[in-house]
Amino acid sequence: MEIKIKHLDYCFQDNEVLKGINAEFEKGKLYGIVGPNGSGKTTLIKLLSRLLKSKKNSLFVCDKELNEYKDKEIARKTSLVPQMFHISHGFSVEEVVAMGRYPHLKDFGEMSIKDWEMIRDALEQTSLTKLKGRQVNELSVGELQRVILARAIAQDTPIMLLDEPLSHLDIHHQLEILNLLKDLCENKNKTILCVMHDLNLTMKFADRVLLINEGKIFKNGCVNEVLTEENIFRVYKIKVNIQHIEDQSIIIF
Ligand SMILES: Nc1ncnc2c1ncn2[C@@H]1O[C@H](COP(=O)(O)OP(=O)(O)OP(=O)(O)O)[C@@H](O)[C@H]1O
Ligand SMILES: [Mg+2]
Incomplete structure (x- = not known):
């Protein structure tokens, strides 16, 4: 496993922002991280990139505790797009x-x-x-x-941590970058964690999805298991209809 998260909690003062997060990320896969505003996605990326300090024995990169890495050594393992x-x-x-x-x-x-x-x-x-x-x-x-x-x-780096890397890009460049990320996973065996708000693009490009809600993992799995009409309703409080056209699933809002 490239990244292991074990019982990760994180508080800002008395505000508990991440609660009991457990997850594993393997080589060669593009992970979409989705969830409402304020659910804890950026906090998770900041902890993994050491912009915030995690407590000991909760985060492991390539089987080594994250806090044990020297700065230059971790910069050869993980890159960040904040x-x-x-x-x-x-x-x-x-x-x-x-x-x-x-x-x-x-x-x-x-x-x-x-x-x-x-x-x-x-x-x-x-x-x-x-x-x-x-x-x-x-x-x-x-x-x-x-x-x-x-x-x-x-x-x-073998691991890329990307926090809404497409948020300012036009649709041409969004697709260009997502195809590039997919290629980096498939042909260079990279592990990519990519926070996104566009559920249709997540559905199309991610290998697996982490749906975070109120600081907890609501569901973690393959795209069609996580991005269901029911899960989207329970987390985002909106009714959607998911249609399958040829080999593509499309969320209709
Ligand atoms: N520096 C901070 N001090 C105190 N609270 C913070 C701080 N940074 C974030 N928070 C709080 O932590 C929670 C999670 O924030 P976070 O930035 O991780 O959310 P997010 O899922 O990335 O949201 P968004 O989709 O808006 O980017 C929010 O309630 C936020 O108000
Ligand atoms: Mg964020």
């Missing part, structure tokens, strides 16, 4: 994507030809090649979100 992002002025698109390679460099090391190839590929895969010389503070929000994704792709 829900909210800000990049300091004064960097070009290419420079920000190149930052993804830093955890792999020796102290004060130079980038190798292979590093530059990975940066070039990440720019290409996110349709940013033409923008590579632009300053990041001069980009649209969607373009900037693709830069953050490209940096995570260049980081080339």
Whole structure:
């Protein structure tokens, strides 16, 4: 297992935000994480990326307790696309994507030809090649979100933690990125956790889905088991109709 979560609880002051979370994530799969606003999705991603500190023996990455990793070592295992992002002025698109390679460099090391190839590929895969010389503070929000994704792709970690990575992208780029993530799972054996609000895109692309509600896992399993009319009604309080057209399931609101 790439990630194991055992009896994870988390409180902000006296507000218990995650309650008894147990889950496992394996190699080569794209996990959709869905749930209403405030249900705890970002808190879970922040704990897994160590932006928040978990209590001991609740999170394991590649069989090692998360808190035991050194910073550079964990940056070679997991990459993060946060829900909210800000990049300091004064960097070009290419420079920000190149930052993804830093955890792999020796102290004060130079980038190798292979590093530059990975940066070039990440720019290409996110349709940013033409923008590579632009300053990041001069980009649209969607373009900037693709830069953050490209940096995570260049980081080339076995685990990717993505918190609403499509939230600012148009439908063309949403599909481009989801196809890319699927390809990274299938052909590079990556484990990808991707928080999403679009249930139809989750249905189409995820291998498995975690439906979180009020800090607990409401249901964890394959797409058709989790995203049912009943579960959607119980968690989101809306009535939907799920239709199966050819090999695709579509949620009609
Ligand atoms: N820094 C904080 N201090 C106190 N409470 C917080 C903090 N961050 C989040 N919370 C609370 O924790 C709960 C879970 O928040 P979280 O950001 O994990 O939700 P989410 O599922 O990611 O929601 P969204 O879909 O809106 O992004 C919410 O009730 C939120 O108000
Ligand atoms: Mg969130």
